[in-house]
Amino acid sequence: MKKNLRPIRWAGGILSLLEQRLLPLQEKWIHCDRAERVARAIEEMTVRGAPAIGITAAYGVALAARKSKMANPKFFQKEILRAINRLRQTRPTAVNLFWALNRMAHQLEMIANEKVIEQKRILEQEAIRIHQEDEVLCSILGKYGSKVLAHCHHVLTHCNTGALATGGDGTALAAITWAAKKNKKLHVWVDETRPYLQGARLTAYELAQARIPFHIITDNMSAYLMRLGKVDAIIVGADRIVANGDTANKIGTYALAVLAKAHGIPFYVAAPTTTLDLTKKTGQEIVIEQRSSKEVTSPQGVAITREDYPVFNPAFDITPGELISGIILETGICRRPYGLSLKAAVLKKRSRKV
């Protein structure tokens, strides 16, 4: 990979985001100096990917703090809470967004009695820490994940879970890029990932830069490849994993898991523990975001069919834990039954700050 592809950059009080909607045809950056601009960048998917959304939102809070003209700590606190609530409204499914904003809100509460200038400094530091921690997590996920792919020839992945989706090397894609360092015959099938084409645009971009062999396929081709014996493992990321292992991830993930089971192919999920939401028992409790029909009728803004035709466009689906061969966290690889292994992972995380 081009050394350290890092699409979220914080410097001099400006949050710079690589405009992912234009990749791979254009590399353009947008620069945010206000929380509202950050919120819109998340809504419009300039930045996407569960961990990246959380990091970006945290910087949004830091920007709100930096820009505040309040001198009174009480009014300052109220203003920042408003910004946090605004950022909370951007996207409903990925839990990392709420995790990062809760952490910022918790920090805010802890420093309520400090001077405003001190509060600003601490909030900025906290956002930077969230970003740095994710970078470390990605490396650990890459290392653990690469183990399950060590002997694979063909690995299939969905959506984008690389540097463009996180604060570091990625989650599922980090597992692939780390595995490819040792396993020179590794080849990747890249689901184009309709409607938003994160695979064809972003994962292909990252793999091309990393010089890892790949082919883009349309999402409906994977079953045929499995039938031909050309898929040794599937690995994807996650937007939210609940107590029983049910996993919300990009629409199309559930189909892959069912097809993997029917063909006897292992199916892995890789994500940091910040993606866990053990307050929910099953996937049925997860809110699935419905997005605009134009994403389907007009990919990349160009109409492929009439925009007034009715469309159903859920951004995510739920994969039952029972279809997942292993969930790769920074604490290690969890196996079924996830009710036990995920709880153990959280305890391990709390006890030794992995």
Added chain:
Amino acid sequence: MKKNLRPIRWAGGILSLLEQRLLPLQEKWIHCDRAERVARAIEEMTVRGAPAIGITAAYGVALAARKSKMANPKFFQKEILRAINRLRQTRPTAVNLFWALNRMAHQLEMIANEKVIEQKRILEQEAIRIHQEDEVLCSILGKYGSKVLAHCHHVLTHCNTGALATGGDGTALAAITWAAKKNKKLHVWVDETRPYLQGARLTAYELAQARIPFHIITDNMSAYLMRLGKVDAIIVGADRIVANGDTANKIGTYALAVLAKAHGIPFYVAAPTTTLDLTKKTGQEIVIEQRSSKEVTSPQGVAITREDYPVFNPAFDITPGELISGIILETGICRRPYGLSLKAAVLKKRSRKV
């Protein structure tokens, strides 16, 4: 449906084809007066759909005959055979193309001793007959197919199998439109059908004209809908059905069949007996056409990702007969084991000219 949507028209020695690549955004006709123009229209997918390809190719032969300047029957015959061979090279998977061309070649052979002017007339008549017969077949398929959908609320279909794919109302889509006449609560999930988007463009166009409720989905959403209990039946067409029921159809069909089985949903194929190829024992003997990577990287000619990224683009896949709940032919509905039922259908067809 708008009365008699008929995308293949023959009049005054001109074959007019509705330019399907521009639908539904534009309704434009192209007019062919030479066999070579017809061959290119098939290759470039101005016309597609297994039965429609066969009909179009037959008219291509009629055009070659009409345009021929040969006065000697022997030279005339050679010229027409050359045209037939050229048309044979256009697309490899759909068997109807070869069936129609073989029928024209057979007719040509039968009339070798006639005057050239008489041969021209007979070849034109034969092409018209192939077209008219397909129209009748579609009505019968619509009637039989509508029975299996009689009590469905949500039916899912893939690709386009309607008037735009045939010489009449269609195959699988005819079953849907005929069922909708009686079953007013019928609603259709339309797979967009990447890469060529026949669902989002053509099936949606036909259903909108017929005022049948539908939603377009991306191909990776169907499994999620099945999980939600929102799919009561799946019905698709076929490009080639071999002796054991293995069916070549648009890429993505196999995935649907596996997913249908996993969710206990009936999965039907509707096609005329001209789609049968009982000379082949299993689907492994079917040649799968590989198409240009640009269909994936540049849908409708607009780049969504870099055109130099590697792509795998098979146009079809094979669905094993064992995953198909029923094959709807104009002779009736065949059930497993297809080795017996398909052979019986062919005998029935021969004996009483359905």
